[in-house]
Amino acid sequence: MANMSKTTRILKHKNLFNDVFKRQYSDFVRGKATAAANLKEPVLFHGEPSGPSVVTPIPGPRSTKLINELETIQNTGAVQFFVDYDHCLGNYLFDADGNVLLDMFTQIATIPIGYSHPRLMAALRKPENIASFVNRPALGCLPPSNWVNKLKDVLLAVAPPGLTNVQTMQCGACSIEHSQKAIFMWYQRHRRGGRPPNEEELRSCITNEKPGTPEICVMSFHKAFHGRTMGALALTHTKWVHKLDFPQPNWPIAPFPALQYPLDEFVRENREEEDRCLNTVRELFEKWRLKGNPVAGIAVEPVQCEGGDNHATPYFFQGLQDIAKENDAALLIDEVQTGCGSTGKFWAHEHFNLREAPDLVPFAKKMMTGGFYFKKDFKPTEEEEGV
Template identity: 50%
Template sequence: MLRRIKGVRYLSSKYFPNEPTSPVVKTASVPGPKSKQINQELGQVYDNKATYFVTDYFNSYGNYISDADGNKLLDVFCQISSIPLGYNNPKLIEAAKSDEMIDAIVNRPALACFPSTNYAQILKDGLLAAAPPGMNKIWTSLCGSDANETAYKAAFMYQHSKIRGNKPFSEEELSSVMNNKAPGASEMTILSFEKGFHGRTFGSLSTTRSKAIHKLDIPAFDWPVAPFPKLQYPLEEFEQENRQEEQRCLNKLEEIIENAPKQIAALIVEPVQSEGGDNHASSEFFQGIRDITKKHNVLFIVDEVQTGVGASGKFWAHEHWNLTSPPDMVTFSKKFQAAGFYYSNPDLQPKDAYRQFNTWCGDPSKAILAKAIYQVIKQDGLVSKTANVGDYLYSGLQQLVNKSDKLKNLRGKNFGTFIAFDCVNADVRNKLLADCRLNGLNVGGCGESGVRLRPTLLFEQKHADLFLNILEKVL
């Protein structure tokens, strides 16, 4: 089924005039011999067990990733959703070569102690300009796990501050905390959902529930977990069943909060549970969560590390929910090439110095890249364009799923290019991913048998056609 769209102008050509018109596969296997050799050498000094193939980033371009053997694959995985504007985007290269960037890199500051003269403006023109509705403050951090970790710290300090009032720390608090004991060390908890993924540092890992291999052998906090809806597809055929499933999960959530032996400081949830299998839920479900957190004075943290920055057809995926009140915090990373969390309540910023703190507190160089990314997205209207190409891509996938006995549970309708489907089992999924690479397509898995799409914001209809043709051939 060869698809061709006539009369369509492609914005990607503006940035990548020499982008390949189709994938190039030169080797009989992917990874090829050179990639295997380099990876073997790397493995002698570095843990490389998760390597797909060794990448030649100098020759990766636009929507195509190049490997060490010269294969050029259409990339719809994009460094686990972290390449927003294609490989070697000239606007980002321009930002990288600026005097502002050179200063940020060679004089990397301890931001909390020695902020640069231009950091406020860098944030104002980029990360803060992109702030979710209802939010006007930011804390910058080092990665997605760190973003969630610092949001948890903010939640704990906020909740204890409410209890303490204007009183100073007691001698008992100051002495007990040095032995990791209450009352100085908090006994409050963070609630997360089954199949959720929030990172791999100690606090964030305690809220991660996607795969056992992520958590084995690591000490964890005894924090509560709530069920996340298991929707049935197609959605229009299971409306009543899915409503009942979501209500069951909301009822259980409230029951857990009401009966928790320790106070729940905050709840964290992804708009789509990405690593856990690209699990979706309705806007009504998330509004239900917001209502419950408001009722029980639990802070509501939305983890937009993977869903944020345009891929869902909204700049922030939680904008699809039309909440009656905004979340308390929204964490971000990946496509912004920077990390941190947004908020609006000034009380989420601790009153004493050095409480929310590390040496770098983020990185001005990453905030400069985020500024350049945001400006391209706004200038070229990439969020609405991603929504449109997502509709086109979903429609083509629907045709393939309908006639295939190997695919099921297509999801992500009206959600930009943040689309996924399941294979009938893990073996079929793993073979499909490998065969796609052999045919010039780099795509990633998630959950037990899921396939997730994470293309750039400059992924357009011509790329969607190539993707659909390759997938059909592989099937």
């Protein structure tokens, strides 16, 4: 590995895009790039190319040079190539070497309606939006006067059915972290039975000690991905590269169902598998309660995306909601990757016919902002004394 050139190492680096790029690169090698560029397929997005066109190896010479330069400043392990975003249009991504690539993955599931969509470009040019970017309002303390209407007309207009509140955030991971905090505050508020926190709690939390810093936890699933900041990482269990060397809490991790396909041929086996996972969730609640570290909430993705495209049936998610309720715990459904229409419904969990809305639904990526929807019981009641 140490002797490998940077380019070889990057080409070996596996990620979501690799298969597509390999195919496009081998087309190039076989001299098919020009043919692909001339495809006379109907154009889906006004002005976009009619097909991909690959004219250099990927990464090409310009990207490779930039990668090497960037490596002197920061780690480039995940960089595939550089992009000319001012040229990207519709379904097509233009790299720094003039290659035109059909982006099958909408970046990392983050582009809702194609590159450089004219209506999004026009929205960003509006003076009021420019003023927001330039002046970076501290939304929690000094929101702009049109903020309430914006929340109502935009984010709440597409809220998951049954969820009436929303809090905006910057990215997916911080949406997860703040949802976790909302769960913990809600849980402790109920435990205190409505009394305000006492002096000892207020003092001890400053130095991370009990009782102000309680031993409570969130249950997650094997192969789950909820982000890479420290709190979200506690719920993430995919690759060692995200986890190695970081101190993390010892919180319960349940198995996520491994369904067999085709589903209609494995109905009995899959039901048994989902029951096995649900029973483990129940057992973990009990085990952590006995340890004096009760589970305040369950975090689950509607589809495990990064973890390998793992699905479960509505029966499983309904069961999870029942178990959370039996244990006075919250159910968080992480829609950072699945939200905003990618599964045929606006929110993937709408496929599950849950008896009621999940308690919290974090979002980001295609929503073009981070945040989380929540039931009003999860609204913090504590207020800062001055800022």
